[in-house]
Amino acid sequence: MKWNISWKIPVCAVVMGWVFMLMLPAQTSLAQNQAAIAAGEQIFQSSCFACHGIGEAQRVGPDLAGVHERRSQEWLEQFILSPQTMFDQGDEIAVALFGEFNGMVMPDSAVSDQQIGQLLAYIESRSLAVASAVDANSGAAEPAAVIAAAPASPEDVSSGADLFQGRLRFENSGPACNACHDVQNDAITGGGALAVELTSAYSRMGGAGLTAILANTPFPAMQTAYGEKPLVEEEVALLVAFFQSAAEQSNQQQKNYAFNLFISGALGAGFLFGLIPFIWRNRRVGSVNQSIYDRQRLS
Ligand code: HEC
């Protein structure tokens, strides 16, 4: 009997050792995957979240739930690295998306290949979590939250303009926006040309999109400027009110411009048509021969 037990123990140990060794790679790859997802989540929060939800309300860009099923891995890698390049190369999907999102081009990201892998791992795992949550609710997905813009007062608009050009200082003393941006507006006296012109920002991104971009900016240059000096909620609201009014004013001006151009053209033409007969009112009307003939007949 004794012999029997002492024979079983080493055999069990060897078998268990084997099983453990077989499971080890699976465990480490699982752990690695978890780490990738966690790293991806961090990058997503700081660089993508302002514009993209995953199974939430649509923000400035499309919701990314299930995007790993809609698009190929290769396409996603190229697109995330440089949407602008894909667009310039005339990639059909990129061009169609660009049109759908009001000509807003997603900024190129300064992410490494490894980080893109992590981002995609996170997007995939988050999509799966969202999809199973929807299943559990028997398909009753939450309706996309619509953030209604509170009506802005003229004071809000002018405070927003003052914040934009540094007449009012930000509470956390971040730099004024016009250090880098310009807006074509009566209230603004010329701004920087380092970054895009923002006159139509509100038309392109809407109030909710702008709020997200300003509250948690995805642009590296702005992260450097405001990372440690974030805008407070009220400042964001005032700036958005200003952008809304600037976009409306520029639409209005364009319309007025076209109308005024038509009216002044019509008046100008009418004036010229009146002026020509006036200048040449003494011109000879009949033929030259006629006057000679008349003179001859008289004599
Ligand atoms: C400033 C806003 C903005 C930021 C920041 C941004 N995106 Fe986008 N994204 C867009 C817009 C807008 C589109 C639609 C395509 C277009 O107009 O360029 C888009 C499209 C996409 C698409 C294609 C979606 C589809 O349906 O095929 C993917 C994938 C994507 N973004 C991933 C990312 C990731 C990952 C990040 C972070 C590294 C990121 N985006 C950051 C605005 C943004």
Ligand code: HEC
């Ligand atoms: C240090 C320079 C800098 C400052 C200061 C700055 N921005 Fe930006 N901003 C950028 C850059 C760079 C981009 C990325 C787009 C680009 O390449 O022009 C950007 C993008 C944006 C966009 C998205 C534009 C689009 O159409 O894609 C908005 C909106 C914006 N900024 C608003 C603001 C506001 C509001 C302020 C003031 C609170 C501000 N920015 C301050 C540099 C700056």
